[in-house]
Amino acid sequence: MKCYYLKMETPPRSIINSPNTKDKLFNTYKTQLACYVWLIEDNFNRPVNRGYLVYTRSKSKLVNVELEEAFKQDVKEKAAAIIRIIDKNQFPKATPYKKRCIECTYRNICIK
Ligand code: SF4
Numbered sequence: 001m002k003c004y005y006l007k008m009e010t011p012p013r014s015i016i017n018s019p020n021t022k023d024k025l026f027n028t029y030k031t032q033l034a035c036y037v038w039l040i041e042d043n044f045n046r047p048v049n050r051g052y053l054v055y056t057r058s059k060s061k062l063v064n065v066e067l068e069e070a071f072k073q074d075v076k077e078k079a080a081a082i083i084r085i086i087d088k089n090q091f092p093k094a095t096p097y098k099k100r101c102i103e104c105t106y107r108n109i110c111i112k
Pocket residue numbers: 093094095100101102104105106107108110111112
């Protein structure tokens with residue numbers, strides 16, 4: 001996925017290289033958009049409360065995504081938690097939802 005921030009007046013757009021199936025907004029896409037918004041807010045000192053997802057495999061369908069302050073704050077807290085994990089060289093806690101482990105990239109090295 002790539003982000004193209006076109007103009008100062010334009011909210012960020014995240015290019016999604018997968019179909020927009022069932023009109024479901026995946027949390028990962030919204031989180032990525034929130035990261036772009038975070039960068040824009042910090043670098044241009046202006047509030048941004050929405051962005052767009054462009055689904056290139058669904059005829060470039062454009063989806064407007066509202067980014068609430070609570071969601072943006074949650075993304076920042078998760079980023080801080082990731083930095084703490086890296087700084088302390090610790091493994092994060094295993095998920096209590098074992099179905100997630102089935103297709104996890106890290107299952108061969110996970111200490112679960
Ligand atoms: S295998 Fe993956 S999803 Fe499961 S606990 Fe480990 S890191 Fe989390």
